[in-house]
Amino acid sequence: MPTIPLLPSQLVVTTIFNSIESLGFCNIAGKVFSDEQAESRQEANLKVSTKKVYAQGLKHLEQEDLQGAINKFTAAININPHFASAYNDRGVARYKLGYKQSAIEDLTTAIELNPYRAKYYSNRGFMLTRLKDYTAAIADYNSALLLNPNLAQAYFNRGAIRLQMENSLAALADFESAIRLDRDLAKAYFNRGVTRYKLREVQGAFEDFQKAAGLFKQQGRMDYYQDAVSKIRKLWY
Template sequence: MNYRFRRWMRQQRARYGLRRGLDAISKGNLQDALARLTLALNDHPYPARVYLAFGSIHWQQGDIPGAIAAFSEAIRCDPACVKAYGNRALLQAEQGNLEAALADWQTGLSYSPRSALLLYNRGLFHLQQQNLEAALEDLNGAIAANPNLSEAYFHRGNLLRQLGRWSEAIKDWELALCNDLRLEQARDSLLQVQQGHREYQLSEKIQRALAMPELRVAVEKKGNQLDIAVQRPKGTGINYMTLPDRIRARLVPLQLPDIRQFKLIGKVGEQNFPEWQQIYKLYQNLPCPPTHWRIASLTALLLFPPLGIPALVYALQVRQAYRRGDYPAAMHASHTARALSVTGSALMSGLLVLGLGYLGADRLRSWVQSMEALPGAQAAVLEPTPPHSAGHSDLPETSAHILQRADESRGYRLEK
């Protein structure tokens, strides 16, 4: 009994020593951690855990062979130690032992087929080896095992971008940010792709506006400026004096935020140096947008003041923004003033229609009630009194009898 108790006490001290050793590792006190783990190794009931800690210390110290040996001892103590297989596989891959690394990952997955960490690390290994299909399969499995693994979404997005599946890549980067807002790489990749997509759309729009299929247009945003490169083949003429106005006419309706000017770069063929290069103001010599102050005043004073007053305020801001050179703000104020005025007029018209409809329905109800109140009016209309004869009783005839008499009378007139 005393032997069992003493053994249990040694195991508890070893457990406590392992916890203290792991705490020292997290704080960077590696020598203290080594001392505590050495004392805990002999009496710990699960020595594989102690060897895992030893391997972590050697890894941090840069002693790769020592770390591999420690993880191998953990596997010897516990052949199903999945974490030891995963760590040793990473070190084997770092040492260039690719087959040994793949073997360790495969063995670890045989014990834990849904280990997200093993699948994720093996997927990164395949991605580095440009084995894209195998990498995609492993990353899919890691995400299925742990849907909150943000790094797996990020790397799968990078892989899908290499495969040309841009929409799926954007979704993965968005999911990576949803799971970890601190993942700056995913945010940068997402912003870069979105910016590239917007630039491509602008290039397509300008290409169609120029109506010259032989030209190639490329747009790049740099701060508050757009660099528009127009490349023409040799033998194709282009008028650089009118081209800026045609580009401006296409860009102004788009109301691009933070864009105040564009740089036109003209090139010929595959030459690197430009034949034309000049910066133009985007909103230069444009007329002032309409203020819509008349309809705004009418809406504010008569139709619907709750929306008319803000519309009038925006209408007054149009010329102010135009005079200080902020054309986008002037256009925004003009559109807002018109939208508020039209909405207020529509609401007022709807209220008027509802009011008139209510009055009409009320008068119709009153007329129906007054008609129903007249004595015998309905009976006189629906049941006219037939002429009396000797062979008929004084009882009123039914509608069927009346229709029959009318048919007989009509037939009699036709025969006569």
């Protein structure tokens, strides 16, 4: 059978096609996949680095090395600016060092990055309370309890604000919720006793101060124990 000659243009096209195959360019999908794998490994390495630095920050915080903790949390944020937990814990460290405004800014950023963590709202609520911004603090505790209705401390803290604001009935409800969730929360009994006394429930107040005194003594919190005993004596006599 006679051979069909290739035209020059066909020969060029065939040669180029064979060259592309020999260079491996026909496997473009495989090359892209390899790039994705590299990016995935890079992201994984960044996550490991962030968690490692963040864990070092937590260790410093536990040891009360507050500036060391701030430095590590800042380093973690520099690696991953979207790491909400690092902002939260840096805020806690900053607050303990007296940097209250920057602490609140950190908590606000943490909430913006992850608005579904109750403890971020609770922590900011605590800080706002110390700045006497009671309305904003209550709003934060409301958010925290909406996300997690089992936070005894959040109920107690909100109740303490309401007691300060002379909203005794709302405060009483909060202290009762705190006690329901944590039967050993001595301060909740003490504050409920104060609230009951304000509401002229003298017998209930007396019982709460007794319960608080017993718990404070068991927990070795003798200053608070003396306060409770003082309240009992005033009611007794």
